[in-house]
Amino acid sequence: MTGSLDDYGPPDDHRNMTTAKPAASETGDPLLLTPGPLTTSITVKQAMVHDWGSRDQGFIAINKMVLEKIVELAGGEGTHVTVPVQGSGTFAVEAMITSFVPKMGKLLVLINGAYGHRAKKIAEIAGRGVISYETPEDTPPDLAKLDRLLADDKAITHVFAVHCETTSGVLNPIAETAALVAKHGRRLLVDSMSAFGALELDARKVPYDAMASSSNKCLEGVPGLGFVVCRKTALAECKGNATTLVLDLFEQAEGFAKTGQYRFTPPIHVIVALGKAIEEHAAEGGVAGRGKRYRENAKVLIDGMRAMGFRTLLPDALQAPIIVTFHMPTDPKFVFQRFYDGLKDRGYVIYPGKLTVADSFRIGCIGRLYPKDMKGALAAVRDVLDEMRVSNGGQALAAE
Numbered sequence: 001m002t003g004s005l006d007d008y009g010p011p012d013d014h015r016n017m018t019t020a021k022p023a024a025s026e027t028g029d030p031l032l033l034t035p036g037p038l039t040t041s042i043t044v045k046q047a048m049v050h051d052w053g054s055r056d057q058g059f060i061a062i063n064k065m066v067l068e069k070i071v072e073l074a075g076g077e078g079t080h081v082t083v084p085v086q087g088s089g090t091f092a093v094e095a096m097i098t099s100f101v102p103k104m105g106k107l108l109v110l111i112n113g114a115y116g117h118r119a120k121k122i123a124e125i126a127g128r129g130v131i132s133y134e135t136p137e138d139t140p141p142d143l144a145k146l147d148r149l150l151a152d153d154k155a156i157t158h159v160f161a162v163h164c165e166t167t168s169g170v171l172n173p174i175a176e177t178a179a180l181v182a183k184h185g186r187r188l189l190v191d192s193m194s195a196f197g198a199l200e201l202d203a204r205k206v207p208y209d210a211m212a213s214s215s216n217k218c219l220e221g222v223p224g225l226g227f228v229v230c231r232k233t234a235l236a237e238c239k240g241n242a243t244t245l246v247l248d249l250f251e252q253a254e255g256f257a258k259t260g261q262y263r264f265t266p267p268i269h270v271i272v273a274l275g276k277a278i279e280e281h282a283a284e285g286g287v288a289g290r291g292k293r294y295r296e297n298a299k300v301l302i303d304g305m306r307a308m309g310f311r312t313l314l315p316d317a318l319q320a321p322i323i324v325t326f327h328m329p330t331d332p333k334f335v336f337q338r339f340y341d342g343l344k345d346r347g348y349v350i351y352p353g354k355l356t357v358a359d360s361f362r363i364g365c366i367g368r369l370y371p372k373d374m375k376g377a378l379a380a381v382r383d384v385l386d387e388m389r390v391s392n393g394g395q396a397l398a399a400e
């Protein structure tokens, strides 16, 4: 028996390296080119070295600051409130759907990837009426069709839309969707998990009842806290809707209003780290500054990968600067597992594809990553391709 955590080495241990010194974060770990959990700053991690009691006044003040800052970032000061949910992002999505859609409500889910499918499943398990409008993973919904769907089915009370569908990286037309839903007098629930904090979503311009996101995507905190930004007057109508105890956003909000405290043990270290992460987000220039760095990352990545022959799934106009899907090279000498392992050995962790429309892999642009890191990743890609004797990242035959 070994007894120490140290025996396991750093995450995704890459001490068996044979090539040059691998890329690493400030703590020596591989860089995560993934859509969350992601690489965080050392100062965010250091914020977690203390212990707080959940009734500690210092912690309660930090938590309050975090919730208020999130409302500010959402453009919801005075009109909206942040209700946090212990757990990952999906916990917040499930809390949002089951707290806002009444038992007799009917939810229309717009699907073009795994997260839309997941929302539909949540509604089904909770016994809510649900229908979906699905388009392929590289295709946003047709707004004229959505317009007709809402006009024809008066029973639809709520619409669920994903802002950036992380499955492909596609940017869905959230502002146009919100305007249509409002025009028809229905309510909008938004999954802005992988976009909030980097892509603009201003509640003063884009009307919604609720928007879910989490600590460990574009805000660059550590995983463990989901949150829902709720329109106050809409949340006030949600009493008794929830079909679970812990995911009841109305009761969770009541708890804060009464005591300033969580009803159940909060992930304190995660929340304190998120406070630090939000400070760093502000120092970078808020949503505009964070979005600018991610757009630079995405551009360096896409230009560099294209120069090696790789093809993106999406045209540039539909590509969000969050995560990029690339077609798998067709050269039979290209073996994805070797590609993945070779990149990991060089300090870069990428993400397998999850698409049904095409054989693909993904590379994320979010987290504490800069254009220089993307350039490093490109050099590693070149190196691994050479090792596999793959000359072109696209169609091998066409290129030769």
Ligand SMILES: *Cc1c(COP(=O)(O)O)cnc(C)c1O
Binding pocket: 035, 036, 088, 089, 090, 091, 093, 115, 162, 164, 165, 166, 191, 192, 193, 194, 214
């Ligand atoms: C990451 C993500 C979620 C939540 O995933 P968790 O693994 O539960 O954190 C939901 N929707 C989208 C679009 C996401 O990118």
